Amino acid sequence: MAKRIGIYGGSFDPVHIGHLWIADAACESLSLDQVLWIPTATSPLKPSGPTASDEHRLQMLRLAVSGNPSFVVDDREIRRGDVSYTVDTIAQIRSEQPDDELVLIIGSDSLASFDRWHEPERLLDLVDLAVIQRGGDPKIDFGVLESLATPEKIRRAEQCVVPMPVIEISSGELRRRIGAGQSIRYRVPAAVAAMISAESIYRS
Ligand SMILES: Nc1ncnc2c1ncn2[C@@H]1O[C@H](COP(=O)(O)OP(=O)(O)OP(=O)(O)O)[C@@H](O)[C@H]1O
């Protein structure tokens, strides 16, 4: 039977509870059967690349999602290496799972830069968008899609907004805290915090 699959990409450097909350909220509000978590090799708009190694980011992600059968880690971008263009990833998944519905989960900040993504028109032909609306942020502006997608596609995206509270947490802030010797307890799953400490990730 056809499944409804959410696709959630990011550097996850490291994965934090904001990411987990977003994926859980998307699962619930979009009635997803599964969320595929896809860590980037190098995110196209963050060319300096991640801080932790690919292997560490993958392991942290696997620890974070373990125990949730709806969350699946997909390491294809890391295996592919180089710059991780979402259109390449989605085209691959689409050809492997032609009958499934694919929904790409992105933050409203990512939507704002969507016209700078690689082949955005082709990407929007292959996938529906679900945008995270953070409480307190201005209403999402879908205007950036007007020259890239059909009115029907934009209408579908407008119907797939995932409302979220503001979660003042980012991977960058966590890296800074670790570097400064501060605690990251309660901001990442306990198993992830234990791994960061045991392997001295983000210390130098
Ligand atoms: N606290 C948050 N609230 C809403 N969206 C978030 C939050 N943290 C991350 N995201 C979204 O999750 C996706 C993946 O994020 P990413 O792994 O790049 O993490 P990040 O915490 O934003 O990283 P960094 O601080 O290193 O830039 C992006 O679309 C980003 O907008």
Ligand SMILES: O=C(O)c1ccc[n+]([C@@H]2O[C@H](COP(=O)([O-])O)[C@@H](O)[C@H]2O)c1
């Ligand atoms: O394909 C692109 O051109 C593109 C441009 C910017 C971001 N993305 C994807 O969006 C996700 C979040 O990106 P970022 O920059 O917030 O880590 C991640 O999966 C990136 O590969 C993709």
